[in-house]
Amino acid sequence: xxxxxxxxxxxxxxxxxxxxxxxxxxxxxxxxxxxxxxxxxxxxxxxxxxxxxxxxxxxxxxxxxxxxxxxxxxxxxxxxxxxxxxxxxxxxxxxxxxxxxxxxxxxxxxxxxxxxxxxxxxxxxxxxxxxxxxxxxxxxxxxxxxxxxxxxxxxxxxxxxxxxxxxxxxxxxxxxxxxxxxxxxxxxxxxxxxxxxxxxxxxxxxxxxxxxxxxxxxxxxxxxxxxxxxxxxxxxxxxxxxxxxxxxxxxxxxxxxxxxxxxxxxxxxxxxxxxxxxxxxxxxxxxxxxxxxxxxxxxxxxxxxxxxxxxxxxxxxxxxxxxxxxxxxxxxxxxxxxxxxxxxxxxxxxxxxxxxxxxxxxxxxxxxxxxxxxxxxxxxxxxxxxxxxxxxxxxxxxxxxxxxxxxxxxxxxxxxxxxxxxxxxxxxxxxxxxxxxxxxxxxxxxxxxxxxxxxxxxxxxxxxxxxxxxxxxxxxxxxxxxxxx
Amino acid sequence: xxxxxxxxxxxxxxxxxxxxxxxxxxxxxxxxxxxxxxxxxxxxxxxxxxxxxxxxxxxxxxxxxxxxxxxxxxxxxxxxxxxxxxxxxxxxxxxxxxxxxxxxxxxxxxxxxxxxxxxxxxxxxxxxxxxxxxxxxxxxxxxxxxxxxxx
Numbered sequence: 270x271x272x273x274x275x276x277x278x279x280x281x282x283x284x285x286x287x288x289x290x291x292x293x294x295x296x297x298x299x300x301x302x303x304x305x306x307x308x309x310x311x312x313x314x315x316x317x318x319x320x321x322x323x324x325x326x327x328x329x330x331x332x333x334x335x336x337x338x339x340x341x342x343x344x345x346x347x348x349x350x351x352x353x354x355x356x357x358x359x360x361x362x363x364x365x366x367x368x369x370x371x372x373x374x375x376x377x378x379x380x381x382x383x384x385x386x387x388x389x390x391x392x393x394x395x396x397x398x399x400x401x402x403x404x405x406x407x408x409x410x411x412x413x414x415x416x417x418x419x420x421x422x423x424x425x426x427x428x429x430x431x432x433x434x435x436x437x438x439x440x441x442x443x444x445x446x447x448x449x450x451x452x453x454x455x456x457x458x459x460x461x462x463x464x465x466x467x468x469x470x471x472x473x474x475x476x477x478x479x480x481x482x483x484x485x486x487x488x489x490x491x492x493x494x495x496x497x498x499x500x501x502x503x504x505x506x507x508x509x510x511x512x513x514x515x516x517x518x519x520x521x522x523x524x525x526x527x528x529x530x531x532x533x534x535x536x537x538x539x540x541x542x543x544x545x546x547x548x549x550x551x552x553x554x555x556x557x558x559x560x561x562x563x564x565x566x567x568x569x570x571x572x573x574x575x576x577x578x579x580x581x582x583x584x585x586x587x588x589x590x591x592x593x594x595x596x597x598x599x600x601x602x603x604x605x606x607x608x609x610x611x612x613x614x615x616x617x618x619x620x621x622x623x624x625x626x627x628x629x630x631x632x633x634x635x636x637x638x639x640x641x642x643x644x645x646x647x648x649x650x651x652x653x654x655x656x657x658x659x660x661x662x663x664x665x666x667x668x669x670x671x672x673x674x675x676x677x678x679x680x681x682x683x684x685x686x687x688x689x690x691x692x693x694x695x696x697x698x699x700x701x702x703x704x705x706x707x708x709x710x711x712x713x714x715x716x717x718x719x720x721x722x723x724x725x726x727x728x729x730x731x732x733x734x735x736x737x738x739x740x741x742x743x744x745x746x747x748x749x750x751x752x753x754x
Numbered sequence: 755x756x757x758x759x760x761x762x763x764x765x766x767x768x769x770x771x772x773x774x775x776x777x778x779x780x781x782x783x784x785x786x787x788x789x790x791x792x793x794x795x796x797x798x799x800x801x802x803x804x805x806x807x808x809x810x811x812x813x814x815x816x817x818x819x820x821x822x823x824x825x826x827x828x829x830x831x832x833x834x835x836x837x838x839x840x841x842x843x844x845x846x847x848x849x850x851x852x853x854x855x856x857x858x859x860x861x862x863x864x865x866x867x868x869x870x871x872x873x874x875x876x877x878x879x880x881x882x883x884x885x886x887x888x889x890x891x892x893x894x895x896x897x898x899x900x901x902x903x904x905x
Contacts, residue, residue: 308880310880313881325766328766399853402858407858410858414798414854421799
């Protein structure tokens with residue numbers, strides 16, 4: 270059996286790997302995804318002050334520190350049996366919106382966008398942010414840089430520190446907002462809102478008005494019908510910061526809705542012998558291997574998972590875009606992996622609208638931002654990280670020290686789906702061993718749509734995923750190798 | 755020359771702390787015209803940290819598997835292409851980010867960038883203790899970077 274390896278080389282997490290196996294006729298037989306594991310997290314946490322967890326976990330990952338920070342903070346609210354004041358919740362959600370703004374912006378323009386803006390078959394040297402700049406113009410590039418920085422600035426003002434926030438405490442946040450800060454944030458949000466609309470227009474002009482791209486999105490190799498999961502508010506609308514976890518089935522019908530404290534009753538992890546990677550699945554359905562459909566417990570999280578799992582968006586402009594996406598792509602649910610990109614931009618728009626609501630809320634300058642904590646114990650917290658549902662589960666002893674920590678990160682939740690998407694793309698695109706750059710990129714696109722984050726390492730820049738591909742013959746000898754920067 | 759020294763890495767992942775440790779140590783000394791920062795960022799954020807400086811010195815861990823653990827290398831952006839095998843520096847991302855800024859930004863882009871890359875053993879295990887060979891190399895790294903700052 271021949272083997273093709275796609276090896277994304279990134280900084281610390283360098284060994285995430287897609288391996289594609291060919292059969293004797295050199296057609297794709299199977300594909301697997303492996304993600305490197307950071308070791309010793311649980312041991313590292315044991316005996317540490319529980320209150321340090323939001324800082325420690327925000328350092329696990331250079332890509333989504335804010336998501337870890339608040340999953341941890343919420344787990345501590347629960348562990349210390351305290352409900353934060355409503356102003357504190359709003360401040361947290363406002364900060365969270367800033368994170369979604371910069372993260373989703375970065376993904377679209379740096380990582381996902383180049384495939385569409387520059388083209389999936391363009392030479393890899395051009396298929397990057399610089400190619401996007403060349404095509405869309407220097408002013409667009411300036412806007413991308415400006416608004417990504419705005420998102421980050423919003424989180425820095427609220428978080429007390431750039432990159433790794435220090436504001437989250439059990440029972441609230443450490444700092445309230447001044448009137449001056451409110452004004453500064455509001456101006457940035459207004460600008461981000463215009464930018465989000467512009468980005469959707471750009472997606473419209475470049476992607477949706479090009480029938481080839483619409484066909485690509487709807488083509489078979491990129492379809493995957495699974496269950497979908499995401500946090501929803503009281504009206505079943507998408508929410509990043511809080512709510513119940515809702516799961517819909519592959520046909521779009523509500524299957525489960527539960528508070529995160531019950532996650533263990535609903536989600537189990539399958540362990541395969543060939544990898545240390547765990548594949549979560551829905552207990553009620555069961556593990557049915559790497560298969561899709563109603564009978565398989567595998568689910569998707571992240572932008573498309575969230576939109577499919579909800580009944581809509583809680584803000585007016587985003588709701589319009591939500592409706593338009595489902596109309597354009599043939600109704601709900603949308604099971605095309607490439608639609609993750611569109612869903613991501615709808616969420617970007619939502620984040621700017623939601624941030625605007627929050628910054629205009631009179632309570633946002635309240636100085637009552639923390640409630641006293643109770644006795645420590647077990648705590649579970651959930652947020653929607655940019656790339657999907659993120660759960661932190663802690664056990665804290667009577668002295669406030671950590672006994673146990675378990676995290677279920679977004680990319681793990683998506684592990685089964687990513688593996689299948691890559692496999693199906695490879696099966697649909699690689700025939701009789703014919704493999705070229707454009708085809709490889711299209712396989713990678715199936716993977717990239719999820720915005721996966723490998724092992725939560727520190728310096729990784731989303732947007733860079735150089736590939737090495739090895740095709741080995743049935744005896745394991747190198748038959749062909751491809752590499753791109 | 756207005757200089758920034760950036761110690762890069764994750765202080766919680768064993769040897770990935772090496773850049774941070776160097777920055778911490780040199781920050782306790784007194785410097786003129788030198789800012790010292792610790793950071794766990796890459797690409798765009800890393801470049802944003804450098805804006806307005808004329809000279810940048812980065813200290814980071816690296817795993818090539820081809821050099822002895824503890825080996826210190828001085829790399830400039832021009833060398834990046836040749837060190838393509840240096841898989842974990844994420845150099846393309848960094849260079850791209852630098853290029854974006856130089857094409858779009860009105861800020862001062864540093865012309866003088868030097869990276870001290872220390873070959874390490876383990877960046878996958880959560881620990882605040884570095885492995886012995888990296889710990890042993892630390893004073894030498896500090897010394898070299900200090901000389902660079904003084905040059």
